[in-house]
Amino acid sequence: MSDQDKEKDLLGRTHLVRPSMRGRGGPPTRVKAASLSVAERLRAARGVPQAVAKITRFQRTTSQCQRHWTYISRQGTLELETEDSEILKGLGEQKELLKAWELTFDHGKKSRNQMNYTVSAPKGSSPEAVRNTARGFGKEAFAGHKYVFALHTDKDHPHVHFAVHMKGPIKKLNPRLKDLHRWRELWAEKARKQGIEMACSPRAARGVGRKGQRQAIQQMQSRGVTPEVTKHAVRDALATKDDTGWERYAKARNRVERQAYREAASRLRTAAQGRAATEANKLKAAVAELEQFAQRMPSAKTRRQQLREVINRQQQKSSPTKTPEDRER
Numbered sequence: 001m002s003d004q005d006k007e008k009d010l011l012g013r014t015h016l017v018r019p020s021m022r023g024r025g026g027p028p029t030r031v032k033a034a035s036l037s038v039a040e041r042l043r044a045a046r047g048v049p050q051a052v053a054k055i056t057r058f059q060r061t062t063s064q065c066q067r068h069w070t071y072i073s074r075q076g077t078l079e080l081e082t083e084d085s086e087i088l089k090g091l092g093e094q095k096e097l098l099k100a101w102e103l104t105f106d107h108g109k110k111s112r113n114q115m116n117y118t119v120s121a122p123k124g125s126s127p128e129a130v131r132n133t134a135r136g137f138g139k140e141a142f143a144g145h146k147y148v149f150a151l152h153t154d155k156d157h158p159h160v161h162f163a164v165h166m167k168g169p170i171k172k173l174n175p176r177l178k179d180l181h182r183w184r185e186l187w188a189e190k191a192r193k194q195g196i197e198m199a200c201s202p203r204a205a206r207g208v209g210r211k212g213q214r215q216a217i218q219q220m221q222s223r224g225v226t227p228e229v230t231k232h233a234v235r236d237a238l239a240t241k242d243d244t245g246w247e248r249y250a251k252a253r254n255r256v257e258r259q260a261y262r263e264a265a266s267r268l269r270t271a272a273q274g275r276a277a278t279e280a281n282k283l284k285a286a287v288a289e290l291e292q293f294a295q296r297m298p299s300a301k302t303r304r305q306q307l308r309e310v311i312n313r314q315q316q317k318s319s320p321t322k323t324p325e326d327r328e329r
Contacts, residue, residue, distance in 0.1 A: 027249035033260035034205045041264045042286055043199035044206050045293035049122035051188035051200045052159075055175060058166075059114040062102045065163065068116055069094050072150040072161040080148040083138060088148065101146060104167050115166055115173060119187050120159040121196055127153045129194040134160040136190045141183050144168040204250070205257050207298035241308065250300045261294035 036044075059065045073080050076091040088094050105113045119137065121130045131151050138147055146165040151158060166173040188200035243251070265287045272283035301309075 026245050031249065031252040031256055033253075033256045034202050036201055036205060036260070038264045038268060038290075040199065040201055041205070041261055041290060043197075044201045045261065045289045048197050048199040050206075051184050051191070051198050052118075052120035053180075053184040053187045054118055055115060055180070056118050057116045058112040059116065059163075060111055061113075062098060062105065065101070065114045066095065066098055068114070068163055069098065069148065072152075072163065074150075078150050078152075080150050081135070083142070083145070083147050085135070094148075097148070101165050104165075106167065112166055115162075115164040115175070117162040117164060117183075118159060119162070120157055121191060122198065123157045125158050125191075125196050126194075127151060127158050129196055130158040130160065130191075133187070133190045133194045133196065134162075136193070137183075137187050138162060140190075141186055142173075144170060145173060204253050204300055205260075207254060207257070207300050244302075244304070247302055247305060250302065254297070254299050258294045258297055261290045261297070265290035265294070 057068075059068060069080065070076065070091065072078070073088075073091075073094065076089075076094065080088040080094060082088065082097070088097060101113075105111070119134065121133070134149055134151065138149060142162070142164050145168045147162055149160050149162045151160050164173065185200045188198040191198040268283050268287045268290070272280040272287070275283070
């Protein structure tokens with residue numbers, strides 16, 4: 001058994017299963033940590049860049065698809081690669097292939113015929129490694145479906161745009177949350193095989209509360225405009241100081257995630273016993289990393305909680321002599 005196989009066997013499975021953070025009836029009654037392998041928790045503890053993979057849009061008409069192909073190929077100056085490794089050069093070849101796609105398009109008013117999907121690699125990644133990762137990822141993630149992809153290297157992090165024909169010979173793509181999770185895991189897995197270190201863990205397992213702010217909101221704020229959604233969030237933060245059900249759940253989830261890191265460290269400590277000195281020292285170092293991360297992992301906070309903290313700090317600056325009770329009156 002190779003050293004790599006030994007490590008894989010020791011650190012456990014890589015498949016990621018997330019306890020749902022969604023629910024129509026409020027937060028889950030049972031609080032449990034994400035089912036992550038020790039290897040994945042180590043990557044989170046070490047701050048390995050997280051996999052970025054997402055659906056950006058669905059296209060209905062041929063003209064919409066054509067505009068997207070033109071965009072990702074930079075007006076035909078970049079090559080598009082198909083699922084069969086065929087290279088399309090120029091807008092003319094793109095139009096010919098899209099005509100073939102159009103023969104099996106659905107023409108309903110709400111039909112989805114193309115999925116635009118983007119995957120990104122960490123800053124400084126080898127463009128060729130990213131291209132090879134995209135080839136392997138596409139063949140497995142979108143097996144049985146036609147697609148084209150283009151590699152972009154104009155930003156500091158190489159990224160790939162996929163245009164996927166949603167109608168396959170057997171069934172039509174209908175991405176669900178579990179599919180998005182699986183594709184993101186697969187992108188990270190394929191990247192690591194190409195030498196690109198990439199992790200794939202849920203935000204709650206890293207002490208991260210809210211998603212990044214939408215680009216439209218950021219642009220409005222940069223122009224000095226306060227969006228209505230922000231005003232509403234501030235009013236909500238001022239309305240009550242009590243935690244919501246989801247916020248209480250997030251605190252409990254944070255505690256069980258910390259404990260999961262400690263349990264992973266305990267398993268490695270046990271595994272280190274009786275092993276050769278070099279391997280034992282490596283495992284002991286990993287134990288220390290896991291335990292330290294469990295100690296320093298931040299508490300996930302919602303947007304409302306963050307706003308509440310900002311408001312409290314501003315109130316303290318404006319009236320430093322008043323107690324919190326005075327300010328509540």
